[in-house]
Structures are given as C-alpha cells and as structure tokens.
Amino acid sequence: xxxxxxxxxxxxxxxxxxxxxxxxxxxxxxxxxxxxxxxxxxxxxxxxxxxxxxxxxxxxxxxxxxxxxxxxxxxxxxxxxxxxxxxxxxxxxxxxxxxxxxxxxxxxxxxxxxxxxxxxxxxxxxxxxxxxxxxxxxxxxxxxxxxxxxxxxxxxxxxxxxxxxxxxxxxxxxxxxxxxxxxxxxxxxxxxxxxxxxxxxxxxxxxxxxxxxxxxxxxxxxxxxxxxxxxxxxxxxxxxxxxxxxxxxxxxxxxxxxxxxxxxxxxxxxxxxxxxxxxxxxxxxxxxxx
Numbered sequence: 001x002x003x004x005x006x007x008x009x010x011x012x013x014x015x016x017x018x019x020x021x022x023x024x025x026x027x028x029x030x031x032x033x034x035x036x037x038x039x040x041x042x043x044x045x046x047x048x049x050x051x052x053x054x055x056x057x058x059x060x061x062x063x064x065x066x067x068x069x070x071x072x073x074x075x076x077x078x079x080x081x082x083x084x085x086x087x088x089x090x091x092x093x094x095x096x097x098x099x100x101x102x103x104x105x106x107x108x109x110x111x112x113x114x115x116x117x118x119x120x121x122x123x124x125x126x127x128x129x130x131x132x133x134x135x136x137x138x139x140x141x142x143x144x145x146x147x148x149x150x151x152x153x154x155x156x157x158x159x160x161x162x163x164x165x166x167x168x169x170x171x172x173x174x175x176x177x178x179x180x181x182x183x184x185x186x187x188x189x190x191x192x193x194x195x196x197x198x199x200x201x202x203x204x205x206x207x208x209x210x211x212x213x214x215x216x217x218x219x220x221x222x223x224x225x226x227x228x229x230x231x232x233x234x235x236x237x238x239x240x241x242x243x244x245x246x247x248x249x250x251x252x253x254x255x256x257x258x259x260x261x262x263x264x265x266x267x268x269x270x271x272x273x274x275x276x277x278x279x280x281x282x283x284x285x286x287x288x289x290x
Contacts, residue, residue, distance in 0.1 A: 001229065002168035002203040004142065008059070008103075009230050009269045013289050016234060016272030017053035017061045018281050020107075022249075024049070024064070034076040036068040039088035046089075050096035050104075056279035057286030058272070059102055062145060065089035065136065066109035070128045071120070075112075083135040090139035105143035105170065106136040108158055115153055116186075122157055129161035137165035145232075147172040148209050148274075150185040152196060159200050170232050170270075171202040175219050176210030182218055190222035198227040206232030209274040212239060212251055213259045217266050224267030233268045237276030249276025253284040260288045 008014050024035050027045045038046050050061040067073070068085040078085070086106070093104040111128060113120035136144060144162040146169065149155035155173060162169045173193045177183045182190050190207065197205045205227050207219050213235035223231055238251030260271060271289070273281045 002143075004103075005168050005203045005230060013264055013268070014059045014270045015057055015282060015285055015289060016105075016232070016270050017050065017058045018273035018277035018279065019237075019275050020049060020062060020064060020066065022247075022276055023278060034073060034078055035066070036064055036073065036085045036089065037076065037078060037081075039064055039068075039085050039092060040081065043088065043092050047092045047096050050093045052279040053282055054097055054100050054102045056282035057290070058282055060105050060143075060270070060272075061093055061097060061102055063089040063093045063104060063106040063136075063141070065132070066107045066147070067112075069108070069111055069132050071111040071113050072109075082131060086132055086135035087139040090136055090141045094140060103142040104140075105145045105168075106139075106141040108132055108136070108144060108146050108162065109148050110150065110154060115151060122153075125154060125157045126161060129158045130164065133162045133165050137167055141167060143168040143170065143203075145170040145172065147234075149173050152184060152186060152188050152193060156196065156200050159197065159202055163201055168203040169201075170204040170206060171197040171200070172206040172208045172232060172234070174210040175207045176215070180218065181211055181215050182222060190219040191226040194223035194226040194229075198229055202229065204230045204232045204270065206234070206270065208232075208234035209236060212236055213256055213263065217259065217262050220263055220266035220268050230269035231267050232270040233263055234272045234274040236274045237281065240275065251276070253277075253281040256281055257284040257288045260285055264289075
C-alpha cells in the first residue's frame, strides 16, 4: 500500500467529495457539451465545485477529468486537447485546496469503447490511459481514481497505466447488476472485483455510482471479505427519476447519512457520494463521522 494512503487512513475514515456531473450541469453545462472542455473554457466555474467540497469537509477532492481521454473527446473533436484538459483539471482542483489539508485525486473514467465488441484493442486502451495518467501526474495530482468502470478488463488496463506514474491508485467499479445488485454489468461479483484489483496492485479498492447507499453496504461487506486493502465507497443519492424532462435524485442528505455508520461498519475507509450528491451531503457525512 502507498505510504500516502497509510497516512490518510491512520486517523479513521476519510471523507471524499460528491458528484461532479450534476454540479457542472447546475452551473450551465449543456447536453452534448464536453464537461472536460470547461477546464479550458470555464475554469472559474469548475473551481467552484472542489472549493465547495473542501468547505463542506472533504479530505480528498477529485478533478474534472473523468472523460478526458482520447476516445471520449474524439466525439467532440477535442482529442488533441486531452493532455491540456487533464493538466488544467488537476491545476483547477489544486487551486481549490490551497490553504487546506485536502488532497487532489484525479479522476479517470471509461473510454466509452467496448473490448468485448472489439471496438478497441487492449493496446489502444493502454496508450489512451497512459496519455491521461501521464498528464495528470505531470500536473501534480496526489493520486488517481479509476472510477465508474463497467468492464473489469478495461479497468485493469487503466490501473496498469495509472500505476506507471507512481501515484497512489484507487480502483472502482460500478456494481449495480444481478438479482442482488452486487455484480458488475459484465457479471463480476463485488468480491471478485476486490480480489482482482488487489492482485493488480491498487492501493485502494472500491465502488461508485450505480445505486443508492443501501446497496453499498453489501458491496462493501463482500469486498472486505476478499481484501485487506482500504475500501472507497461513493454511492448515488438513490436511483435517478425523470421528472419534467430532468433527472432527479430523491434521497436527501439526511436519509443518506443515516446509513454511513453501517457503511463504515462494513469496512469502508473512504466515504463520499456520486451522482446527485452535493456539498450538503459531504457536510452531513462530516458531521456524522467527525
């Protein structure tokens, strides 16, 4: 385990941040627009997000780099700006944490291509994730979070690319399928994810997105049975509903934090939120934990 991770968890649970996508939408991000392009075009609006999370009590904030990879940005004809987008994303979050003890862990999300369908080769994915991870490391991120992955093979390629930087690496899958909602879309159990990520050399194993916090307790328990590594859990504010053409998450921060003690008892070391959670959720988590 990386020394930084050991230091972080030494004094108890670590509070991460909440959603980024919904927060960008609240600030004017339009459908069909590259969220990561805002790092170059609207850095001040992007910076509002990690700043708010730090003020709410986050010990770690992420970056607006989730889709800052070649394949995602090619859809927007912005693939040549990928290194610049990643560097800017890290720099924005680093500015937001100045004067605090909070750290910046940069986000790497899926490519949007399917290995199973032969949309992309492993070598192409490796090159893509290495380009992103290198730019993130050069910009001075404190760690890297591979998140919202649905294909464990793609996740393992991203993990290998991130590990080359020498930074701490968190590996997260979205687990919301199967009868008990405890498998990935490809059928991998939470326990299998923990086992394979541990073998791949991650510093932290986890899950994010997909479902509300009540489902994460079982995921966390299964992962804890298969790994001694720290666990990172970021649940949604419940399941999304469409109301008047808008996506709405109906779990309140009060209801969300009622289950945080259960999540900690299940073995979670890092706790935050994903889609639909905002700084009020992080503030509520901080009050519950601290």
